[in-house]
Amino acid sequence: MNELLAASFSELGxxxxxxxxxxxxxxxxxxxHHVSHYLGMDVHDCPTxxxxxxxxxxxxFTIEPGVYVPMDWPVKExxxxxxxxxxxxxxxxxxGIELLTAAVPRDPIEIQRLMGTAE
Incomplete structure (x- = not known):
């Protein structure tokens, strides 16, 4: 994951x-954090x-990539x-696998509509 992120972030500048x-x-x-973890009674119940x-x-399990750019990051934009x-x-x-969240909207306009913030 970090290899892919590093390459992609480098390409973006x-x-x-x-x-x-x-x-x-x-x-x-x-x-x-890592890209994924098991789900259970305690969300992070499998450290071993x-x-x-x-x-x-x-x-x-969850797949949850998250990126957070600090306010003091060298690239201002x-x-x-x-x-x-x-x-x-x-x-x-x-x-096999089943995507349990397949019906969740992913399009930004649809998400804004659901939130009541679409123009």
Whole structure:
């Protein structure tokens, strides 16, 4: 995830170094958490489960990339921008996945309409 973020942020101009190790470090600053975790009675109830295993069947997890640009970030035009996208996914007994949030609107205009802020 951090490799992809670092490359994308560099392409956008959000990260301005070309040093690979520093790019990863800066990407981790902008996205300080991991992209996913299991869901359960306690949202973060699985700290001992390795992140390097295949997803078992019959589990629910969230995919929630979030990027938060601090107000003191070197690239001024990106300061204060933040976003987080969250989807919940279930694995099936046969190894497939079901996007539980598939019906949730994603289009900005539809979201504004639902919020009552569309023009």
């Amino acid at each position: 959000l990260i301005q170094t070309k040093d690979h190790k520093e790019m990863i470090h800066q990407a981790e600053k902008l996205c300080p 489960v390795s992140r390097d295993i295949d997803l078992p069947p019959n589990v629910v 990106f300061r204060g921008i933040g976003y987080r996208i969250e989807d919940d996914v279930a694995t099936s007994p046969t190894g």
